Amino acid sequence: MNPTREQLLGCLSVPRWADQVLSGGPYADRSALLAAADAAARALSDEELEQALSAHPRIGERGGTQSQREQAGVSPSERLVAGNAAYEARFDRVFLIRAAGRDAEEILAELERRLGNDDATERAETVDNLREIALLRLQSLEGR
Secondary structure, eight states, X not given: OOOOHHHHHHHXXXXXXXXXXXXXXXXXXXXXXXXXHHHHHTTOOHHHHHHHXXXXXXXXXXXXXXXXXXXXXXXXXXXXXXXXXXXXXXXXXXXXXXXXXXXXXXXHHHHHHHTTSOHHHHHHHHHHHHHHHHHHHHHHHTTO
């Protein structure tokens, strides 16, 4: 499995990440590709973090088809809207979480927990969630 740059940017909209993953190919197998993608996603700059977040809708809002699939278990609620607003006021960016495999209550609990994070801890959690989303999206390319 050796994805194109366009496919990689659909997983994580950070050109440096896509280029770094591409430069390590061709990959012998899926595990090698995922390991390279994982490593490259761990070191996002502040600019790259903002760039990646700009491609994600607020949790509970419906973005593109891919985001809709990932957020299938999440129904918008007043608590989610209020939580998003509180998060954006606190951290000056959208709340991002790997929604796949989580229901609305789990996401709300995480949002509320993460509101207590300091800036550095929350940045690290956001990058980690972006990395998880990118790897899930990359794995889903195999079926296309």
